Amino acid sequence: MARKILLVTTDQQRYDTLGCNGGTLARTPVVDRLASEGIRYERAIPQSVVCMPSRSTILTGQHPSTHGVWMNGVPLPVGAPSVASTLHDAGYRTALVGKPHFQPFLDPFLRFEENALARTGTVPRGGTHRGFEHLELATHTAAGPLHYARWLAEHHPEAVGMFYAVLDSQLEVNAAGGGDTGAPQVHVNPIERSWYHTDWVADRTIAWLDSLGAADDWFCWMSFPDPHHPWDPPQSEIGRIDWRDVPLPDGYPQSREERERILDAKPRHWRLWYDGTLVSNYEAPAAWVPATLTDDQVREVNARNAVECELIDEALGRVLAAIDARGWGDEVDVIFTTDHGELQGDFGLLFKGPYHVDGLMRLPLVWRPASSAGVAPSVVSHPVGLVGLAATCCEIAGVDVPAYVEAPALPLSDGDGRAPERVLTEWDSELFGVGVHLRTVTRDGWVCTAYAPGTVHDGTEGELYDLADDPLQRANRWDDAACRAQRDDLLDDLRVSLPPPRSPRLQLEAPV
Amino acid sequence: MTRGSVRREVRIARPAGEVWARIGDPARVQDWFVGIVDSTVDGTSRVVITGSGIPMPEEIVTCDDLQRRFQYRITAGLVREHLSTLDVHDLGDGTSLVVYSCDADPATMALVIGGAAGSALEQLRTTMEGQR
Numbered sequence: 001m002a003r004k005i006l007l008v009t010t011d012q013q014r015y016d017t018l019g020c021n022g023g024t025l026a027r028t029p030v031v032d033r034l035a036s037e038g039i040r041y042e043r044a045i046p047q048s049v050v051c052m053p054s055r056s057t058i059l060t061g062q063h064p065s066t067h068g069v070w071m072n073g074v075p076l077p078v079g080a081p082s083v084a085s086t087l088h089d090a091g092y093r094t095a096l097v098g099k100p101h102f103q104p105f106l107d108p109f110l111r112f113e114e115n116a117l118a119r120t121g122t123v124p125r126g127g128t129h130r131g132f133e134h135l136e137l138a139t140h141t142a143a144g145p146l147h148y149a150r151w152l153a154e155h156h157p158e159a160v161g162m163f164y165a166v167l168d169s170q171l172e173v174n175a176a177g178g179g180d181t182g183a184p185q186v187h188v189n190p191i192e193r194s195w196y197h198t199d200w201v202a203d204r205t206i207a208w209l210d211s212l213g214a215a216d217d218w219f220c221w222m223s224f225p226d227p228h229h230p231w232d233p234p235q236s237e238i239g240r241i242d243w244r245d246v247p248l249p250d251g252y253p254q255s256r257e258e259r260e261r262i263l264d265a266k267p268r269h270w271r272l273w274y275d276g277t278l279v280s281n282y283e284a285p286a287a288w289v290p291a292t293l294t295d296d297q298v299r300e301v302n303a304r305n306a307v308e309c310e311l312i313d314e315a316l317g318r319v320l321a322a323i324d325a326r327g328w329g330d331e332v333d334v335i336f337t338t339d340h341g342e343l344q345g346d347f348g349l350l351f352k353g354p355y356h357v358d359g360l361m362r363l364p365l366v367w368r369p370a371s372s373a374g375v376a377p378s379v380v381s382h383p384v385g386l387v388g389l390a391a392t393c394c395e396i397a398g399v400d401v402p403a404y405v406e407a408p409a410l411p412l413s414d415g416d417g418r419a420p421e422r423v424l425t426e427w428d429s430e431l432f433g434v435g436v437h438l439r440t441v442t443r444d445g446w447v448c449t450a451y452a453p454g455t456v457h458d459g460t461e462g463e464l465y466d467l468a469d470d471p472l473q474r475a476n477r478w479d480d481a482a483c484r485a486q487r488d489d490l491l492d493d494l495r496v497s498l499p500p501p502r503s504p505r506l507q508l509e510a511p512v
Numbered sequence: 513m514t515r516g517s518v519r520r521e522v523r524i525a526r527p528a529g530e531v532w533a534r535i536g537d538p539a540r541v542q543d544w545f546v547g548i549v550d551s552t553v554d555g556t557s558r559v560v561i562t563g564s565g566i567p568m569p570e571e572i573v574t575c576d577d578l579q580r581r582f583q584y585r586i587t588a589g590l591v592r593e594h595l596s597t598l599d600v601h602d603l604g605d606g607t608s609l610v611v612y613s614c615d616a617d618p619a620t621m622a623l624v625i626g627g628a629a630g631s632a633l634e635q636l637r638t639t640m641e642g643q644r
Contacts, residue, residue, distance in 0.1 A: 073623070106620070108590065109547025109628050110563030145564060170514060171590070171620035282620075432516050432619055507520070507634075509627030511620050 003370045003396050004332045005087075005219045006323070007389070009058070010312055011051065011099055011140075011228035012352065013338035015044075015362040017309045025246060026306035030317040031336050031366055036377060038334075038368030039412060043383040045423045045442055046340045049352055049360040050283055051101045052076070052512075053426070054339040054386065059083060059102065059130065061390025061405035063424060068502035069102075070428040072282065073510045076102040078113060078130065081404035083390035085131030087219045090399045095134040095208045098201040098223030102130065104510035105139060106171070118147040132221075136204045138197045140225045141166050147204075148197050155195075162191045164230035168287070171511075174230075175285035179304070180243065183297035184288045184350065186304055187232035196234050197225050198308070202315035206322040214327065219393065222319065224312050227342075229351065231304035233311060240310060243303035248295060249345045251472040256291075259348040265476045267451055267461040269354065269436060270347070278456060280436045281429045282511040284351040291348070298345035305344065330371045333396045337365040337386065346472070354427045356440045356449045356463065357473045361425060367392070367410060375412055382419035383442045384410055406499065422497055430508070441494040447473070448490035462487075515593075516619025520630030521611045524637045528602035531610060531640065532580040535598065538572055544639075545632045558584065566590075586616075586625075593617040596625060610636075 015021050019028045020035035021042075047057040048064050056062075056069040056076045061083060069076050088094045103112035110116050113129055114137060122136050129135060138148030142160040153160055164187035168174040179186035193199060205222045212218055226233070253259040263271045272278035276289030316336070323332055343349040346359040365384070369375040373396075387407040394401045395409040411419040427438035437452035445467050453459040464480070464487050465473040477483045524531055535544055539553045541560060550561040558570045566589065573595070574583035580600040585593075594616040601609040610633055614626035 073627070104627075106624055107547075108562050108564055108566055108624065110565075111547035111628060111631070116563065167620075170618040172618070431623075507627065507630050508623070509631055511623050 001215055001331070002092075002217045002398055003373065004217055004328060005092075005393055005396055006319070006332055006334045007219070007221045007393065008224070008316060008334065008336045009055075009098075009221065010224045010226060010309075010338040012340060012342045013227050013309065013364055014341045014344055014359060015364050017227070017306065018364050020366070021364060025241065025302060026309035026313070028309060028313040030313045030320065031364070034334055034336060034368040035366045037371075038366060038375070038377060039410070040379050041365040041367075041384055041410070042379060042381045043442070044337060044363045044365030044386065045361050045383055045425060046363060046386050047425055049340040049356065049425070049427065050281070051339050052104075055101050056080070057387050058339070058389050061387060061402075061407060063387060063406055063499050064426045064428075065499045065501045066406060068506040070426075070505065071430070071508065072512045073104050073508045074506045075104060075112060075509055077506070080130070081402065082131040083393050083405075084219060084221070085128070086394060086399060086402050087397055088128055088131045088133065090397060091217060092397065093212055093216045093218040094128070094132045094220075095136075095205075095218070096130075096132040096221045096223065097134075097136050097205045097208060098138050098197075098221075099225045100135070100137050100223065101139075104512060105144060106510045106512055107145075110145060115145045118145055118150050122147070134208055136208070138201060138225055140197070140228055140230060148200055151200065152195065156192075159191045159195050162189050163187070164189065164232040166230060170286075172287065173282065173285045175288035177297075179300050181294065181296045181300045183231075183300050184285055185229040185231055186297075186300055187230055188235050188238070189232035190235045193234040193236055193311075196311070198311045198315050201225075202318050205319050209319075209322060209326065217397070219397070222316075224315070226312055227305045227308035231301055231308065233304060233307045237307050237311060238304065241303040241306050243296070243300040246299040246303045246306075248298060249302070251474060252295075252298070252345055253348060254295060262347055262474050266463060267457060269456050272456065273353065274349065278434065280431070280434050280456075281353045282431060284353050290350065293345075293348055293350060301350060302344060305342070333370050333373070334368045335366070335389065335392070337389070338363050339386075354429060354436045354438050356425055356427065356438055356447065357465075358471070361440075361442075361447070369396070378413040380411055380414055380419070382411065382414050383423045384420060385423040388420070422493060424494070424498060426498075431511070439494055439498060441490050441497065443490060443493065446486060446490060448487060448494065450491055450494060464490075514619060515615065515617040516622035517613070517615045518622045518626030519611065519613045520626055520633060521609060522630070522633040522637050523603070523607060523609050524640055525607045526640045527606055528580060528600050528608035531608045532577070532600045534636065534640065535600070535610070536575065536577065536580060536582055538575060538582065538584070544636045545629065546635055547628050547632070591616050591618070591621045594621065594625070596629070598629075
């Protein structure tokens with residue numbers, strides 16, 4: 001009998017939303033306990049700051065250049081490598097419960113397998129899909145073809161219309177505001193808590209675990225859609241945190257002049273987005289102008305976000321209790337992380353985009369090895385990438401790490417000698433005439449981003465931050481002569497280390 | 513932005529006439545366009561049914577066997593305005609270039625429709641070249 005694996009992901013969650021990472025807003029005792037018993041990573045970095053490429057990296061153990069999902073809307077080929085397939089082949093029972101997003105969601109033709117599956121059940125045709133033998137899928141809303149939406153429509157049809165409309169009449173990400181402050185994507189959702197997708201994901205995970213035999217080895221990817229916007233947790237829960245009591249983020253530039261001074265020192269698309277003159281990616285509401293963001297809106301967004309983080313923590317607690325009740329408590333490795341972060345007020349901005357800074361790049365990551373493994377608790381300060389999760393799962397299972405995987409397993413401590421020398425992050429987007437391309441290396445306490453030529457960049461721009469002296473990345477030192485040697489060394493390393501791009505390039509097939 | 517334009521193309525190692533015979537018949541769109549499960553044609557009107565069960569009424573604007581050009585508009589549903597154009601070009605060497613262009617308002621639908629068409633054409637290429 002091998003160690004069992006519960007991989008828990010959330011969507012668009014910041015590092016500082018967990019108590020164990022110093023967060024003070026959301027109470028997250030379940031993850032905090034996992035961190036105290038296991039390994040807490042202080043700088044876990046995604047290989048992309050949007051969902052589809054990042055999730056594809058978690059599944060394949062490959063960088064976006066290799067798996068080919070270069071932006072949201074590019075589907076990961078069904079035959080792509082998958083750690084779930086590797087584990088299934090090794091005898092593991094496998095399930096994915098919650099948000100998949102390896103294929104586009106906006107799919108009126110219902111031509112993608114993950115969107116079509118709910119019509120026929122939870123077992124894919126052919127026995128597995130990407131190595132998962134059981135899939136029960138959900139996203140941020142009650143609309144669409146996935147299992148959660150169908151379940152809600154069947155059992156609680158009155159609740160379907162309670163959620164925020166993720167898209168507007170233009171089929172763009174909705175900019176409509178709500179709550180007390182009119183913040184974009186904030187909405188009062190009167191749905192009963194037990195019907196909300198966070199609890200549904202936990203319920204369906206528990207149901208699948210209950211279906212297994214006591215001696216089964218299993219790998220379950222439990223994938224919560226929250227705390228990704230819309231920020232519309234059940235109304236019954238929003239009183240947990242009064243937004244009026246929420247402090248503004250560390251380093252939050254309260255004056256317009258300060259915001260603009262900081263943004264003007266960064267490559268030009270930052271300021272263009274802030275002013276509302278350029279929206280380079282689909283993930284941010286096209287009709288929303290960041291310069292209109294108010295301090296109170298930041299407070300309310302962060303309050304709602306924190307409520308969603310608390311609900312996730314409580315849902316995870318229920319799943320862990322169910323695992324204990326099955327007698328598996330000593331045999332289960334739990335990994336908790338997210339796919340990417342959220343700006344959530346940093347620099348006066350919300351949402352995400354081609355911005356390789358901590359809000360989007362510094363992620364929560366906790367690995368609590370099974371107690372039977374005898375791994376000592378630790379804190380890893382060295383940067384690690386989500387690209388290492390696939391090898392980590394193989395190592396837990398005692399399976400040889402497959403050749404398709406591009407990164408070794410996560411280090412168990414700073415001193416165990418297997419932390420990666422560098423972590424790479426990529427961004428590419430080309431949408432309706434706007435192309436933006438970033439390549440980033442995090443190494444030796446620096447974050448260096450090079451911009452390839454695109455619609456608004458000529459290939460000379462970049463960002464360079466010293467994480468020790470400038471933890472909030474407010475001072476771009478790209479053009480600082482005193483840092484030139486450091487910058488050039490990082491750029492050389494970036495060029496040598498990036499995998500070659502997949503050829504031919506996969507096609508963009510939908511906006512998201 | 514409210515309007516978008518998307519183009520997808522695929523080169524197929526089969527003669528243009530053969531390719532046109534597969535994709536130029538408006539009543540057989542479900543045979544090659546993955547995600548369309550049924551269609552009915554009545555004069556210049558066509559209604560296709562998508563895989564999610566959505567009926568999509570369309571107006572056939574052009575169906576020209578000489579130019580090997582097919583154009584249609586979606587007239588209701590998710591688009592305010594739409595025109596798609598499918599051209600099959602003879603490359604003169606026994607192969608053909610199929611170009612699908614989609615203009616739509618809202619822009620998002622241009623990518624959804626054009627993206628689906630591009631994927632369908634890739635599968636058509638695989639199928640037709642595999643039949644040699």
